[in-house]
Amino acid sequence: MSSKVLTLINVFTVAPERQMELVHLLVRATNESVRHAPGFISSTLHRSLDGTKVTMYAQWRSREDYEAMRKNPAPLPYLERAFTFAKFEPGLYEVVETFSADKELIS
Amino acid sequence: MSSKVLTLINVFTVAPERQMELVHLLVRATNESVRHAPGFISSTLHRSLDGTKVTMYAQWRSREDYEAMRKNPAPLPYLERAFTFAKFEPGLYEVVETFSADKELIS
Numbered sequence: 001m002s003s004k005v006l007t008l009i010n011v012f013t014v015a016p017e018r019q020m021e022l023v024h025l026l027v028r029a030t031n032e033s034v035r036h037a038p039g040f041i042s043s044t045l046h047r048s049l050d051g052t053k054v055t056m057y058a059q060w061r062s063r064e065d066y067e068a069m070r071k072n073p074a075p076l077p078y079l080e081r082a083f084t085f086a087k088f089e090p091g092l093y094e095v096v097e098t099f100s101a102d103k104e105l106i107s
Numbered sequence: 108m109s110s111k112v113l114t115l116i117n118v119f120t121v122a123p124e125r126q127m128e129l130v131h132l133l134v135r136a137t138n139e140s141v142r143h144a145p146g147f148i149s150s151t152l153h154r155s156l157d158g159t160k161v162t163m164y165a166q167w168r169s170r171e172d173y174e175a176m177r178k179n180p181a182p183l184p185y186l187e188r189a190f191t192f193a194k195f196e197p198g199l200y201e202v203v204e205t206f207s208a209d210k211e212l213i214s
Binding site: 009031035036044047049063093096097 | 150164203204
C-alpha cells in the first residue's frame, strides 16, 4: 500500500446555516498548515448544494506522509473549532479505475 | 447553479468481504451506461483501505445532465443489485477551492 498515492475523502456533516463557517475553517487549516506538509500533493474542497455537507478530496504521496501530518498540532485549533458544530467521517482510499466520456464525440 | 460543473461524491458503505463485488457492479454500470450519457465529464472510483467503503467521485456538465441520466433505466439492474448489500449516501457539490503543494520546493 505505501507505494501508492493515497486519496482522502473526508465528509463533514453540518447545519446549512453554518456550512460556510466550516468551509472557512477548513480553508485556513489547509492554507496555513496542511498543504505545506511533506507528501501533500493537492486537495479540493467542496460544499454540497443542499448545504448539509462539506467534503475535502485530497491526494497524498503515501499513507505515512498523511499520518505524519496528522501528528502536527498546527491545524488542530481550526479542526477542534469545526468539531464543535460538524460531524466528521474520514475515508482513506486507493483509486480503482478512472472513467472518461465518449471520445468519439469530440475527436 | 446550472452553469457550474457539478461534482458528485457518492459514498457506498459495504461489508469488507463484498467490497470488490460492489466495485465490479459500479464499474459495469459506469462503462455500459453512465459514461455515455450527455454531460458526463469524468469519474474516478475508489475503494477504502479498510474495506468498508467504495466512493465514486464524478464531474458532470450540469445538474440537469446528471438528473436526466438518473431517469435512464439502463444502469438500474446493477444499482439495484448493489443496494441489496450496500448503503448509499449521495452528495451533489460545487467546488469551493483547490489547494496545491508548495511550489518553491519543485521550481
